[in-house]
Amino acid sequence: MRLADLNYDLWQLLQPEELTVDAVMGAAALKNQRSPAAIPYATGKKTLKRGEGALLIFASSPRQKRRRPV
Amino acid sequence: MMGRIQRLWVAVSERVDDYYIGILNEHPAENYANRDFYLSPGAEVPFLSHHIVDISRPPFGFDIRKVLQTNPKRLWSRDAQVQPSMGDPILHELFQLADQNAIKRLQEGNCRSAFGIGRTTGQTWTDKFITTGVDFPTDDEAFMEAVQPLQEQVRQRKLQASAVCTYRQLQRTSGTAMNAIVIFLENAVGYSVYWIRTYRTTSDGYELDDLTAQFGEPLVFRHS
Numbered sequence: 001m002r003l004a005d006l007n008y009d010l011w012q013l014l015q016p017e018e019l020t021v022d023a024v025m026g027a028a029a030l031k032n033q034r035s036p037a038a039i040p041y042a043t044g045k046k047t048l049k050r051g052e053g054a055l056l057i058f059a060s061s062p063r064q065k066r067r068r069p070v
Numbered sequence: 071m072m073g074r075i076q077r078l079w080v081a082v083s084e085r086v087d088d089y090y091i092g093i094l095n096e097h098p099a100e101n102y103a104n105r106d107f108y109l110s111p112g113a114e115v116p117f118l119s120h121h122i123v124d125i126s127r128p129p130f131g132f133d134i135r136k137v138l139q140t141n142p143k144r145l146w147s148r149d150a151q152v153q154p155s156m157g158d159p160i161l162h163e164l165f166q167l168a169d170q171n172a173i174k175r176l177q178e179g180n181c182r183s184a185f186g187i188g189r190t191t192g193q194t195w196t197d198k199f200i201t202t203g204v205d206f207p208t209d210d211e212a213f214m215e216a217v218q219p220l221q222e223q224v225r226q227r228k229l230q231a232s233a234v235c236t237y238r239q240l241q242r243t244s245g246t247a248m249n250a251i252v253i254f255l256e257n258a259v260g261y262s263v264y265w266i267r268t269y270r271t272t273s274d275g276y277e278l279d280d281l282t283a284q285f286g287e288p289l290v291f292r293h294s
Contacts, residue, residue, distance in 0.1 A: 025115070025116060025117060025118075025121065026117040026118075026121035027075065027121065028120045028121060029120065029121065029123045033123055034122070034123050034124070035123065035124040035125075035126060037124060038122045038123055038124045038125050038126075041119055041122045041125055042119050042120055042122045043119070044119050047119075048082045048085075048122070048125065050083060050085075050138070051081070051082065051135070051138060052081075052125065052134070053080065053081055053082070053125065053128040053132060053134050054080055054082060054090070054092060054117070054121075054122050054123075054124075054125055055077055055078070055079050055122070055123040055124035055125070056077070056078060056079075056080060056092070056115070056117055056123060057075050057076070057077055057121070058075065058076050058077075058078055058098060058109065059075045
């Protein structure tokens with residue numbers, strides 16, 4: 001996977017406004033938004049397995065007039 | 071204006087390096103009726119551990135087994151560099167042709183204002199990658215003058231999709247200007263795929279970066 005190589009701000013520049021990185025990747029949760037049960041997973045002490053569920057936060061920018069890259 | 075946030079559950083389907091791949095089973099919000107919006111039920115969502123908010127109480131009706139048994143409707147490319155077409159053979163062929171064409175243009179002369187057009191009936195690329203001007207101005211008006219007839223054919227469904235390759239100077243949010251090859255395809259339904267590859271001038275010519283961004287409907291030519 002080359003997600004780390006994606007040039008995110010360039011990507012955002014060219015996408016419809018809703019398609020921010022956070023909208024696709026999930027926004028990093030703030031400390032007070034995270035449940036105690038999620039902390040071992042968020043810190044990497046535990047890992048989720050196939051078939052488990054995870055709650056993510058998605059952020060979107062305001063809906064504006066559709067923009068095209070050309 | 072502030073953006074909105076929303077909490078959504080995903081079912082973990084696999085792990086790739088540091089990333090989890092989750093499958094969404096909800097629609098994010100009412101104004102995501104826009105079919106272009108990637109996040110939709112059945113879409114793969116990559117995420118990292120620090121994105122996890124909760125793992126303990128999936129909502130009533132969130133059947134993880136059912137989500138996992140359903141084939142994902144929108145696949146996240148596992149390797150954006152070698153799989154820009156995300157499985158669509160016609161799109162794959164187009165990207166290869168467009169890439170070759172763009173690189174050739176870069177290497178042979180002034181590329182700042184060149185663009186090309188390809189088209190397809192949905193079966194094959196009928197005219198491969200047609201170039202219609204080496205030094206055509208890239209301002210929007212001139213560009214659209216060349217593109218609109220093709221778009222009209224797409225709208226009339228005489229063509230299933232059109233593709234446009236152009237060179238743009240992009241202003242990044244950091245303020246830095248970068249040159250990039252931009253290819254976008256538009257199908258009969260309206261929206262398609264963006265493909266972006268940045269490059270820079272060097273003493274030896276041009277240095278092209280890897281594919282830096284690609285997004286859109288994966289199977290653009292499947293639409294009738």
